[in-house]
Amino acid sequence: MYGKLRELTGGYFYQAFVGLVAGIAGVCGSFAVAGSTQGFVGVRMSSILINNTPGSVVDLVLENLGKYGQPFAFVSAVLLSVALIGGLSFGGIVFGRYANRKYVSAVFAFLLTALVVTAMTGVFVASFAAAFVAGGVVALFDYRYEDEGVEFQPKPDVERRRALQASAGTIGFAGASYLAGRFRTPMDDEEFLGRGSSPPLEVQRMLDEADEKSLELADAPGLVSEIGEFYQIDINTVNPRVNRDEWRLNFTGQVDDETTLTYDELTSMTDESEHRFISLRCVGDDLNGRQMDNSVWTGVPLEPLVEEAGANSDYVVMHGYDDFFNTVPTEVLRNGFLAYGMNGRLLPRGHGHPVRILLPGHWGEVNVKWVREVEFVSEDGDGYWERRGWDGTGRVKPVAKIWSAEALGDGRVRVGGHAYAGLDGVRTVEVSTDGGETWNEATLSERLDTEDRDVWRQWAYDWEAEEEEYEVVARMTDDNGNPQTEERSGSSPDGATGWVSRTVRPHSLGMS
Ligand SMILES: Nc1nc2c(c(=O)[nH]1)N[C@H]1C(S)=C(S)[C@@H](COP(=O)(O)O)O[C@H]1N2
Numbered sequence: 310m311y312g313k314l315r316e317l318t319g320g321y322f323y324q325a326f327v328g329l330v331a332g333i334a335g336v337c338g339s340f341a342v343a344g345s346t347q348g349f350v351g352v353r354m355s356s357i358l359i360n361n362t363p364g365s366v367v368d369l370v371l372e373n374l375g376k377y378g379q380p381f382a383f384v385s386a387v388l389l390s391v392a393l394i395g396g397l398s399f400g401g402i403v404f405g406r407y408a409n410r411k412y413v414s415a416v417f418a419f420l421l422t423a424l425v426v427t428a429m430t431g432v433f434v435a436s437f438a439a440a441f442v443a444g445g446v447v448a449l450f451d452y453r454y455e456d457e458g459v460e461f462q463p464k465p466d467v468e469r470r471r472a473l474q475a476s477a478g479t480i481g482f483a484g485a486s487y488l489a490g491r492f493r494t495p496m497d498d499e500e501f502l503g504r505g506s507s508p509p510l511e512v513q514r515m516l517d518e519a520d521e522k523s524l525e526l527a528d529a530p531g532l533v534s535e536i537g538e539f540y541q542i543d544i545n546t547v548n549p550r551v552n553r554d555e556w557r558l559n560f561t562g563q564v565d566d567e568t569t570l571t572y573d574e575l576t577s578m579t580d581e582s583e584h585r586f587i588s589l590r591c592v593g594d595d596l597n598g599r600q601m602d603n604s605v606w607t608g609v610p611l612e613p614l615v616e617e618a619g620a621n622s623d624y625v626v627m628h629g630y631d632d633f634f635n636t637v638p639t640e641v642l643r644n645g646f647l648a649y650g651m652n653g654r655l656l657p658r659g660h661g662h663p664v665r666i667l668l669p670g671h672w673g674e675v676n677v678k679w680v681r682e683v684e685f686v687s688e689d690g691d692g693y694w695e696r697r698g699w700d701g702t703g704r705v706k707p708v709a710k711i712w713s714a715e716a717l718g719d720g721r722v723r724v725g726g727h728a729y730a731g732l733d734g735v736r737t738v739e740v741s742t743d744g745g746e747t748w749n750e751a752t753l754s755e756r757l758d759t760e761d762r763d764v765w766r767q768w769a770y771d772w773e774a775e776e777e778e779y780e781v782v783a784r785m786t787d788d789n790g791n792p793q794t795e796e797r798s799g800s801s802p803d804g805a806t807g808w809v810s811r812t813v814r815p816h817s818l819g820m821s
């Protein structure tokens with residue numbers, strides 16, 4: 310049978326087989342080193358696949374495969390990766406055959422794989438591992454040039470034996486790589502939405518969009534804050550631990566019908582569910598502080614739920630399981646969102662697991678975490694922080710942060726940061742390097758695709774820095790054309806105002 314196959318494939322069967330084994334081994338090697346991260350060729354391939362598949366096809370796949378859509382995309386991506394590294398290795402083997410020297414094939418397979426996979430993932434170590442393993446497989450099975458100068462003669466018996474060894478070896482290696490890779494996969498305490506091994510496809514598309522639109526800033530996050538880096542503020546020393554099955558949201562007070570929502574009911578509202586970029590900022594945030602972040606949130610708009618309860622009052626008090634509470638106009642709640650997912654994962658405990666409220670455009674404190682009750686009332690009242698002198702239930706104030714300053718290495722300095730103005734959006738950021746005498750327009754990150762404007766943008770500005778010291782000032786203008794006020798105030802009681810300014814000394818940034 311082996312002989313037949315060999316004939317059928319024009320003498321390339323063995324080479325193709327070795328290529329395939331090298332492909333499998335290479336993907337395993339990549340996983341062993343990278344685990345399930347962006348460094349793994351399969352994860353990158355999955356992003357490339359999703360981003361290059363027309364939305365209509367993705368929707369079709371999701372409709373027909375439902376919860377199997379994600380595993381299907383991932384398995385396809387892994388198979389494509391095997392085909393890619395296998396193809397590159399096969400290419401190496403074919404090149405090598407013409408050189409007619411031992412190990413030339415392996416070197417070609419190694420170089421080709423290292424180049425292409427590094428270009429894809431941008432992670433050198435894991436790509437090197439993939440290339441090393443693929444090249445190794447090719448070297449191992451390169452029996453042909455043992456007698457240098459002697460014309461190549463196929464030896465089917467040697468090939469058959471080695472093919473069997475290769476298969477056994479690869480199965481063993483795959484098992485070991487799986488264990489190594491699992492060990493390397495960062496343990497996030499929250500599982501992915503839909504119980505998959507990666508974010509839902511639509512969320513992945515948004516995360517990739519944010520990744521692509523992010524500006525490179527040395528000391529500031531991208532357009533999406535990672536879970537764990539997203540700021541956390543609450544009144545608790547130990548956060549509530551609320552079981553998903555036991556979670557209830559009660560709609561009470563001035564309503565036609567008091568209604569209760571369970572977690573299952575909420576998460577099965579698939580027709581209403583959405584994924585949205587929403588930024589948050591604490592009213593207590595210093596002018597250039599870091600209590601400001603952005604994520605992709607998954608949840609359901611509150612409007613239909615408020616409707617269903619038949620709310621008929623002007624205000625609503627939102628209560629958390631930690632007895633934190635806050636009052637906002639009912640209108641504001643109607644535009645809100647009940648979130649149970651963050652960056653493709655179940656909402657983490659520190660951000661309000663299992664469900665929190667998000668009220669676009671408003672200060673952080675009204676985004677009640679571990680929410681248990683919305684109580685419709687006729688009059689405005691003080692919330693937890695309002696009783697302590699704050700006034701943080703209104704709309705956020707605009708700010709352009711200067712979070713990052715770095716020497717670019719060619720005499721230029723780059724400053725940058727994030728600008729956010731809630732529902733008013735960010736149109737421009739201007740930068741002064743002379744304390745506000747003269748102004749230049751900064752580069753802005755492309756807008757993220759959202760319904761409202763409640764999402765931050767990054768800005769960056771580079772200049773030739775020849776002086777000892779610069780006083781850098783940043784200011785923004787919102788989408789309605791309103792400039793940010795210059796007038797300074799501290800964060801208490803209703804949020805900091807003024808232009809951020811920061812002294813930048815190029816030499817202390819490591820510039821020679
Ligand atoms: N239940 C509850 N919700 C809460 C708080 C809290 O202490 N308890 N803190 C609020 C404040 S002051 C802010 S700024 C945001 C912060 O949300 P984050 O921790 O997810 O960033 O949550 C708000 N929601």
Ligand SMILES: [Mo]
Nearest residue numbers: 591592673674
């Ligand atoms: Mo806050």
